[in-house]
Amino acid sequence: MKAAICRRYGPPSSVTIEEVAQPLPGSGEVLVAVEAAGLTAGDARIRGARAPGGMGPMIRLVFGLRGPRRPVLGREYAGRVVAVGAGMTQFRVGDAVFGITDGMHMGAHAEFVCVKATGLILPRPETLSVPEAAAFFFGGLTAADFLLDQCALQPGERVLVVGATGAVGSAAVQIAHHHGAHVTALASAENLDLARQLGADVAQDYRTAPPPGPFDVILDVPGVMPDALARLADCGRLGLITADLPSMLGAMLRPGRGEGRRLCANVIKETRQAMARLMALHEAAAYRPLIGSVFPLSEIALAHAQADSGHKRGNLVIEMAPKA
Secondary structure, X not given: OEEEEEOOOOOHHHEEEEEOOOOOOOOOEEEEEEEEEEEOHHHHHHHHOOOOOOOHHHHHHXXXXXXXXXXXXXXXXXXXXXXXXXXXXXXXXXXXXEEEXXXXXXXXXXXXXXXXXXXXXXXXXXXXXXXXXXXXXXXXXXXXXXXXXXXXXXXXXXXXXXXXXXXXXXXXXXXXXXXXXXXEEEEOHHHHHHHHHHOOOEEEEOOOOOOOOOEEEEEEOOOOOOOOHHHEEEEEEEEEOOOOHHHHHHHHHOOOOOOOOEEEOOOOOOOHHHHHHHHHHHHOOOOOOOEEEEEEHHHHHHHHHHHHHOOOOEEEEEEOOOOO
C-alpha cells in the first residue's frame, strides 16, 4: 500500500510517499480502507519536532529521538471496513466508518489502517461528506472540551475566539453560538465574512487593536494574545489551546475552583462520550467541520507546508486514490 512516511524530523519535504506492507487486522480489530484523513497542527508539530515552549524535548521522548518510531502520521480518518479480525461483531465488511487512531500508533496517512473496534471508531453518518468525516473530530473535540468542560461556558456569556477560522476556531465559533454566547471572532480580514457565517456576532481583523472586553471566556487557539488575562471579566476563563509547558503545569496544579480569573490549558479528553457529544451537536445543526484545502496523498508535503504557515482556513484533508 502507499503511505506517507516521515523517518526523520524536518521540513515538509521530509515526508515522502512509499510502498509499505499492508497491515492485517488482529483479534478485535478492523482493517479500514482510508478514503480521506485529516492533517492537523499536531501532525505538523510531530513531523518538525516542534512544540510550544518547553515541550519540544517531550516530542522526541514520546515519539522518537531522531524521527517518529511510527513513521506514518495521521490520526483522524474516514473510510470503509474491508476486513475484520477474529471475534468481530461490532462492524462488518463494507461499513462506512470514521474515527481517531491510537495516539501513539497514528497511521491514518496511508491507504489502509488497522484500528480496534472498541476504540474511537464510529459508523459514518450520511450527513457528512468523506472530507468532512475525516476532519470531524480534531477541531470539534478540542473546541467542545475547552468551551464546555474546561471553561464551563454558560448561555449569555461573552466569548472571544482568537484564530476563529482555523480548524479549532471555526468549531469554537459554531459551538459557542449554539450555546447562546455572544461571540467575537478575531480572524484575517479576508475571513471576516466567513466568521460571521459560522455564527460570530462580531468579527474583527486580528491585525487591528483587539477589542477591550471584558470577556467571560477567551479561547486563544494559537496562543498569541499576550494580554488576554487582562481582557477577562472578574471570573473570566482563558482557554489556551496552544499552551507552553509552564502554562499547562499551572492549569493542572491550580485547577481554579472558585472566584477569580483562571487559566484553562489541560489536555483534552478523547473518549466515546466526547465523540457522541460532538455527534449530537452535529445532529442539532450546531457543528459542521470547515474544510479548507484538500490534497491528494501524493501532495501531502504541500499540505504540511500549509499547516506550517499558521494561516490555513479550516481543516486540511488528504484524499486517497479511489480503491479498485
